[in-house]
Amino acid sequence: xxxxxxxxxxxxxxxxxxxxxxxxxxxxxxxxxxxxxxxxxxxxxxxxxxxxxxxxxxxxxxxxxxxxxxxxxxxxxxxxxxxxxxxxxxxxxxxxxxxxxxxxxxxxxxxxxxxxxxxxxxxxxxxxxxxxxxxxxxxxxxxxxxxxxxxxxxxxxxxxxxxxxxxxxxxxxxxxxxxxxxxxxxxxxxxxxxxxxxxxxxxxxxxxxxxxxxxxxxxxxxxxxxxxxxxxxxxxxxxxxxxxxxxxxxxxxxxxxxxxxxxxxxxxxxxx
Numbered sequence: 001x002x003x004x005x006x007x008x009x010x011x012x013x014x015x016x017x018x019x020x021x022x023x024x025x026x027x028x029x030x031x032x033x034x035x036x037x038x039x040x041x042x043x044x045x046x047x048x049x050x051x052x053x054x055x056x057x058x059x060x061x062x063x064x065x066x067x068x069x070x071x072x073x074x075x076x077x078x079x080x081x082x083x084x085x086x087x088x089x090x091x092x093x094x095x096x097x098x099x100x101x102x103x104x105x106x107x108x109x110x111x112x113x114x115x116x117x118x119x120x121x122x123x124x125x126x127x128x129x130x131x132x133x134x135x136x137x138x139x140x141x142x143x144x145x146x147x148x149x150x151x152x153x154x155x156x157x158x159x160x161x162x163x164x165x166x167x168x169x170x171x172x173x174x175x176x177x178x179x180x181x182x183x184x185x186x187x188x189x190x191x192x193x194x195x196x197x198x199x200x201x202x203x204x205x206x207x208x209x210x211x212x213x214x215x216x217x218x219x220x221x222x223x224x225x226x227x228x229x230x231x232x233x234x235x236x237x238x239x240x241x242x243x244x245x246x247x248x249x250x251x252x253x254x255x256x257x258x259x260x261x262x263x264x265x266x267x268x269x270x271x272x
Contacts, residue, residue, distance in 0.1 A: 056123025
């Protein structure tokens with residue numbers, strides 16, 4: 001079973017695995033929320049980063065060890081370990097950050113020293129919304145940087161384009177650093193379309209597209225990599241070649257990856 005999608009440790013498994021795995025015990029888990037701007041989801045307690053979760057995202061905890069919590073991200077089922085201090089029971093989020101990045105302030109005043117920065121896609125619980133400032137449970141955010149959950153963007157390419165220049169980061173999911181599958185997932189997720197966390201899993205999202213029939217927003221895959229089609233000639237991707245989110249010519253990219261890494265295109269998908 002894929003460890004990324006198997007909510008179980010040697011001690012306990014999630015109730016959804018009853019009858020599928022042998023485990024000493026089963027649990028429904030505890031639904032908590034991320035309370036830090038960005039939290040690393042790791043393969044083991046304090047180990048290598050697999051993915052990241054953003055402020056306000058939901059995480060179901062099923063086990064704990066050495067100050068870390070094991071469970072899965074509710075949005076996509078990706079399993080791993082988070083620092084326990086990054087999780088708590090909080091008010092349910094009502095809005096999402098729709099700007100590439102914003103700041104959380106202690107008071108509704110632009111001259112105030114910011115508390116922290118928030119990335120595109122972070123979720124907050126709104127207490128009161130004003131014309132210029134919105135009060136959340138954790139501070140104030142510029143109103144124009146927020147949208148209500150359910151009021152999604154309409155174009156995943158435009159979402160990805162808002163992150164142009166973001167540095168490449170393996171396993172990253174934020175404006176501070178993002179990788180290819182993180183960009184694709186965020187771009188579609190903020191348009192209300194849930195797709196898996198990693199590029200190999202994303203190949204099953206939606207339906208296949210024939211070569212030459214690609215449309216804006218379709219995904220193109222190599223082994224270990226995914227990019228988003230922008231138009232007839234360009235794609236956008238978080239990539240190790242430029243170490244950033246960048247445009248690249250489709251034919252140029254296909255030829256470069258083949259020449260440098262001997263990796264052909266293996267799939268084209270249209271998420272739905």
